[in-house]
Amino acid sequence: PTAVGKTALSIRLAKKYNGEIINGDxxxxxxxLDIGTAKVTEEEAEGIPHHLLDIIPVEQDYTASDFKRDARQAIESILARGKLPIVVGGSGLYIEGLLFDMQFGGVAAENPDYRKQLEAELERTDAMCIWKQLQAKDPKAAEQIHPxxxxxxxxxxxxxxxxxxxxSDQADRETxxxxxxxxIGLDTDRGILYDRINRRVDLMTDKGLVEEAKALFDRKLPVKTQATRGIGYKEWFGFFNGEITYEEATEMLKQNSRRYAKRQLTWFRNRMSGIHWFDLVRNSHDMQKIEDLVEAFLA
Structure with missing residues (x-):
């Protein structure tokens, strides 16, 4: 999940195994949107090429199917240069769609009216209202998808x-x-993880997160725009509107980040089998195990 050392691990593996990194966030x-998304800095990247960072303006939405298309192109181009593609990120739907060839269109793509009807309903009511429809039709799917x-x-x-x-029966993908x-999945003790998330939020605000969020807020984008709904940004909008205090916004961001980490773990553990889990926060010797695993995989 978030705040467990994915960036540092990916750079280390890319340097050691002649890799290039594809963003999966x-x-x-x-x-x-750099500070709030914990985007790798030029210094951290240590010269390793990164793909699919900073490719979309904040006004534009970017879907899992867009990611699948772009990530596939990046993978082909990296392989063509004889290098190792390393996809790094915690967006479960993106990673799953790329790996398991999930179809994000199908029959529905040719019949957009039903989707438009649902989207109009979402506009009129709220997310919970739509989710309750799913809960009535497919409780198992509703359990796996956050409202x-x-x-x-x-x-x-x-x-x-x-x-x-x-x-839930179809799981919307090939097996x-x-x-x-x-x-490779990274995790650590829940208490340690939450503490790291809280400290990371404080670090982000020190680095200028509030100013970054204010610049996004000042764009006056429609409420449904994807970028404005991201954790790290939406929490500050109430503060800018004078509805909540700075402290309340900070606490809300920490809480949302902790919940997101929990959802990420649930997603990857429930929906994707075959992940090798490691804890680099508590067990530094896990790094050697990861490298042994990579070498066996590449052999």
Missing amino acids: SMQVYAG NNSRRVIRALEVIHFSGKRF APHYDALL
């Missing part, structure tokens, strides 16, 4: 509507991975 694709993940909820309702089958991939 749904917010790091946006240009200008605020409206895109995914709408996607599930579309699949149910057009296929007549439960979304065989599209790539021969080695999956």
